[in-house]
Amino acid sequence: MAIGSKIIIVELRQPYEGATRWVFGGKAAIYHYLPMEVVGVTLNTLQSKINLQSEAYTTRTGAVISQHTLLRAKTNRGKRKE
Known part of the structure; x- marks a missing residue:
């Protein structure tokens, strides 16, 4: 099994646009979809401190932010047969 990339999961106390669980590919992507007031921490603080x-980290608004590894299956795609 090949190890994949990291994912960031944000779990909100109150739904935002109908969802309480949001999954992102990076920290900066969070703020393209969720406002800072909903997340409860700025991007600068999240990246540096x-x-x-x-x-997992719980913000002042009660949102829980955690990082996980996305597991991927190993494939033969792209390998040449000789």
């Missing part, structure tokens, strides 16, 4: 690799 919060380490999501060790544990």
Whole structure:
């Protein structure tokens, strides 16, 4: 099994646009879809002071932000047969 990329999961206390669980490919992508007032922490603080690799982080609004690894299956795509 090949290890994939990281994903960021944001779980909100109150639904925003009908959803409480949001999945992103990076920290900056969070703020393209959710306003800072909903997330409860600025992008600058999230990138510089919060380490999501060790544990989940709960913001002042009660949102829980965590980082996980997306597992991928190994494929033969792109390999040449000789």
